[in-house]
Structures are given as C-alpha cells and as structure tokens.
Amino acid sequence: MVSAALLATISVGCLLAAAPLRRASWPVRGPHVGVIAWQALGLAWGISTIGALLAFGLAPYGEGVFGGLVSLADDALAHGFYLSALGDAPLGATRVAAIVAAFWLFAQLLFGLTTSFVHVLRTRRRHRDLLRLVARDDPDVPGARVLDHPAAAAYCLPGVLRSQIVISAGALQVLDRHELAAVLAHEHAHLRQRHDLVLLPFSSLKRAFPRLGVIETSYRAVALLIEMCADDQASRARSARELAMALLRFGTAGSAPVPAGALAAAAAESDQPDVVTRVSRLLNPVAELSRTATAAVLVSAVALMTTTLALWHLPM
Amino acid sequence: MNRLGDLERAVMDVLWERVEPLTVREVGRALAERDLAHTTVMTVLDRLAKKGVVVRTREGRAWRYRPAASRENYVSELMFDALGQTGDRDAALAAFVRSMNGTEAEALRRALAEIDQPRT
Numbered sequence: 001m002v003s004a005a006l007l008a009t010i011s012v013g014c015l016l017a018a019a020p021l022r023r024a025s026w027p028v029r030g031p032h033v034g035v036i037a038w039q040a041l042g043l044a045w046g047i048s049t050i051g052a053l054l055a056f057g058l059a060p061y062g063e064g065v066f067g068g069l070v071s072l073a074d075d076a077l078a079h080g081f082y083l084s085a086l087g088d089a090p091l092g093a094t095r096v097a098a099i100v101a102a103f104w105l106f107a108q109l110l111f112g113l114t115t116s117f118v119h120v121l122r123t124r125r126r127h128r129d130l131l132r133l134v135a136r137d138d139p140d141v142p143g144a145r146v147l148d149h150p151a152a153a154a155y156c157l158p159g160v161l162r163s164q165i166v167i168s169a170g171a172l173q174v175l176d177r178h179e180l181a182a183v184l185a186h187e188h189a190h191l192r193q194r195h196d197l198v199l200l201p202f203s204s205l206k207r208a209f210p211r212l213g214v215i216e217t218s219y220r221a222v223a224l225l226i227e228m229c230a231d232d233q234a235s236r237a238r239s240a241r242e243l244a245m246a247l248l249r250f251g252t253a254g255s256a257p258v259p260a261g262a263l264a265a266a267a268a269e270s271d272q273p274d275v276v277t278r279v280s281r282l283l284n285p286v287a288e289l290s291r292t293a294t295a296a297v298l299v300s301a302v303a304l305m306t307t308t309l310a311l312w313h314l315p316m
Numbered sequence: 317m318n319r320l321g322d323l324e325r326a327v328m329d330v331l332w333e334r335v336e337p338l339t340v341r342e343v344g345r346a347l348a349e350r351d352l353a354h355t356t357v358m359t360v361l362d363r364l365a366k367k368g369v370v371v372r373t374r375e376g377r378a379w380r381y382r383p384a385a386s387r388e389n390y391v392s393e394l395m396f397d398a399l400g401q402t403g404d405r406d407a408a409l410a411a412f413v414r415s416m417n418g419t420e421a422e423a424l425r426r427a428l429a430e431i432d433q434p435r436t
Contacts, residue, residue: 127397127409129367130390132321133328149391153398154412168395183412190410199410230410250413251424273420275413279427 001059003314007052010308014045018214022221026297028281030289031228033297035198038222040301042201046109048308050102055311057099060089064315072099112208116200119207127157131166141167144184152250156187158196165191171250179246182238189233195226224274231278244282251275323360326350328369332387337373337380 021027021041027034051065058068089095135145144165147153152171157164165187167180175183190196202219209215235243330346331338338346344357361381364370369390372379398411 123397124409127394129369130394133325133369134387134390134394147391147394149395151395151399153395155398155409157409166394166398168398186412187410195410226410227413247413248424248427251421273423275420276423276427278413279424283427 001056002316003064003311004052004055004059006314007048007055007308007311010048010304010311011045011052014041014048015214017041018218022217026289026293027221027225028228028277029286030294030297031225031232033289033294034225035222035229036301037297038202038218038225039198040304042205042218044304044308047305047312050106051308051312053098053102053105055314057095057097057102060095062315065312067313067315108208109205112204113201116204116207120196120200120203124157124159128159128164131157131164135166138172141172141180141184144187146172154183154187154250156191158191158194163191174249175246178238178242179249182234182243183246185234185237186230186243189230190226193226193229193233195230198226199223220274224277227274227278228281231282235282240282240285244279247275247279247282320360320363323350323352323356324364327357327360327364328383328387331370331381331383337375337382339375339378339380341378343381 018041021034021037027037054065054068058065058072061068061071063071131145131147135147138144138146144167147166147168149168150170150173151168152174153166153168154171155166157166165184167183171183172180199219199222202215202222205215206219231240231243326347327343330343334346340354340358340361343361344352344354347357361370361372365372365381369384370381371384372381374380397409
C-alpha cells in the first residue's frame with residue numbers, strides 16, 4: 001500500500017507540475033532541456049498512474065507490481081481465472097477494478113500511440129504522392145521543392161529514407177535571400193533532430209485523451225520548445241535577426257488588417273501568441289541556461305524516472 | 317527524382333492539359349518524345365489510379381483516364397496540410413510557422429514596424 005500511495009502521489013504531482021513548467025521561463029533559455037523535462041514528466045505520469053493502480057490491486061500478493069503481475073497470472077491460470085488471493089482479501093472487488101483500470105489505461109496509451117503513428121504515416125504518404133505530382137524544383141532554392149501557391153508556407157515532410165523541404169511561391173516572394181536561407185536552416189534542423197518523433201508521443205496522447213486540458217497544455221509547450229530548438233540551430237547557422245524577420249514576413253504576408261474588436265479580445269488573453277514569443281526571443285536573446293541549471297534538470301528527470309520504476313518493485 | 321516519379325508527373329501533366337479522358341494509347345502518343353512502351357504507360361496509370369489521383373472509366377473495350385481533381389485542388393490540399401488548418405495533422409509535417417489568426421498577425425505587424433523604424 002505504501003508503494004501505491006507513493007506512486008499515486010507522483011502521478012498527481014506530474015499533473016500538477018505541468019502548469020508551472022509551462023509558465024517557467026527557464027525552458028525558453030534551454031529548449032532542449034525543456035523538452036527532456038516534459039518527456040520525463042509525461043513518461044513518469046504514465047508509469048506512476050498505471051503503477052499506482054496495479055500496486056493497489058496487487059497488494060494482497062505482497063510482492064510489488066512486477067512480482068504481483070506474475071503471481072496474478074499464476075493465480076488466474078491455477079484457479080481457472082478465479083482470483084483466490086484477491087477475492088478473499090479486503091476490498092477485493094475494488095482491487096480487481098483497479099487492475100482492470102490499469103490494463104485499460106495501458107491499452108489506451110498503446111492504442112493512441114499506434115493509431116497516431118499509422119495516421120501520420122498515411123498522411124505523409126498521401127502528401128508525398130501529391131508533392132511528386134505538383135511541386136517543382138527551383139534553381140534558386142536547391143534542396144527544396146516549390147509549390148505554386150500565393151500564400152506563404154515553408155515546412156518539412158519527414159521521411160524514413162528521404163525527407164523533403166517544401167516552400168511556397170508566396171513565401172519566396174516575401175523573403176529575401178538571407179531570410180530564405182534562415183528558413184531553410186530552420187527546417188533542416190527539424191529534420192536532422194527528428195523533431196517529428198519528439199512530438200509524436202504528445203500528439204498521440206492528445207488523440208487518446210482529447211478532453212484532458214493538461215495534455216493539450218503539454219503538447220503546445222513541447223511544440224513551441226522544438227520550434228525554439230530549430231530556431232537556435234538556424235540562428236547559429238545564419239543570424240537570429242534574419243530568422244526573426246522571416247517569421248515576421250510570414251505572419252504579415254497576405255493576412256488582412258484586424259478589426260479593432262479582435263485586438264481588444266487579444267489584450268484580454270494572458271498568453272502571448274507562440275510566434276510572438278519566438279520573435280522576441282530571437283530579437284532580444286537571453287542568456288543560455290547555465291550548466292548547473294541544465295545538470296539540475298537532467299538529474300531531477302533521471303531521479304523521477306528511477307524513483308517511479310523503483311516503486312514498481314517495492315513489495316509493500 | 318526517380319524515373320517512375322518523373323513519369324507519373326509527366327502523365328498527370330498530359331491528363332491535366334486535355335479536357336477529355338484519355339486512353340493509354342493517347343497518353344503514350346502525347347508523350348511520344350519519351351518513346352514509352354504501352355505497358356509502361358499502363359503501369360503508371362494503374363499506379364496513379366491506385367493512389368486515387370486518376371479515375372478510370374470503361375468505354376467500349378478501352379479504359380479512359382482522367383484526373384480525380386485539378387492541379388490547383390491538389391496544391392490547395394497540400395497547403396492546407398502545411399498551414400496546419402486540419403487540426404489532427406499536427407505531427408505529420410513541421411511547418412515553419414502555423415497559419416496565424418488576425419491578432420497574431422497584428423502583433424507581428426507592430427513588431428515589424430518597430431524594427432523597421434530605426435533604419436528609415
């Protein structure tokens with residue numbers, strides 16, 4: 001029961017930590033470390049929640065979660081699926097319900113991840129097929145494919161063997177040569193660091209639990225942080241100012257001026273738009289996260305993971 | 317670009333250019349300068365039909381092929397994906413920046429004006 005209580009505490013703690021982590025200013029200074037913090041938090045949440053349910057349900061065996069699962073299987077096979085140890089223990093029905101809930105949650109997470117992955121692969125294949133038919137090569141932008149459309153867009157299509165960077169004719173029109181190079185560097189960074197794979201677990205969580213606000217929050221935070229990672233790479237290769245200008249040009253190309261009412265609504269919102277955060281970060285660079293702070297975050301992430309996993313073994 | 321991809325593209329260009337649905341032979345004739353075997357053209361059209369970008373209809377003994385949608389339609393579909401307007405496609409592509417609403421664009425426009433000021 002001790003391990004169940006501790007795991008439940010970790011699970012709730014992870015959920016509560018999401019809001020402060022999103023508001024914290026340090027991830028903006030070290031987006032890579034910030035992404036790791038989110039990953040640790042998400043993973044620990046999943047493992048601790050499932051662990052808490054199992055630890056409570058399997059407590060009568062007194063062998064911890066791992067040992068308890070083995071005993072559960074033995075028990076079920078030996079007694080024709082009549083769980084003697086659980087049935088006779090106090091709160092027997094509740095314990096069985098907790099075990100069922102744990103398996104359900106695990107299946108849900110696995111299912112979400114799989115369907116998300118399949119969906120992403122399918123979308124990409126269709127996108128690639130169409131690109132092959134309608135995009136063209138342009139001598140001015142070697143290594144990228146051009147789509148003849150007046151709106152400004154630049155993106156990358158990650159692939160196992162061959163990834164592609166695509167830019168629209170509208171984007172070519174609003175960007176000068178240096179800004180274009182900065183945008184391409186940004187997209188190359190996404191592809192090189194496989195940011196699509198970083199984002200995938202969070203988007204599949206969102207798919208599995210569409211109504212949980214905390215998951216939406218973490219998804220958005222991670223999405224913004226990986227943009228910042230790519231921004232950092234690009235501004236190292238080119239210049240931060242060129243990249244910021246490119247972002248500004250994208251934002252201001254083609255969109256109509258806003259009526260006054262819309263602006264007033266924006267003033268009421270507490271969060272500033274992600275793209276504004278990125279631009280101001282590029283134009284007013286802040287000191288990078290110190291080594292000590294980076295190490296502190298990484299050590300905490302490792303400690304969180306080891307504690308959670310260790311509690312799966314605790315036979316109490 | 318591989319040879320097959322290149323051919324698919326050329327065949328689609330022919331189909332988009334002509335108004336009426338074409339037979340395999342007519343597509344081959346339109347691409348006469350490439351000197352393609354009849355079976356090659358058939359394979360390419362078959363692949364395109366499987367991908368759903370070409371629709372075929374029977375006319376007498378021959379199949380006739382036409383594009384499932386216009387080139388502009390496909391370009392729009394790609395841009396739609398790219399600008400993240402289809403909510404559940406988040407992880408499939410990584411856009412430089414998502415399409416912005418009016419408020420975000422206005423915030424940026426103001427920022428741009430501030431930067432440009434000192435230079436003028």
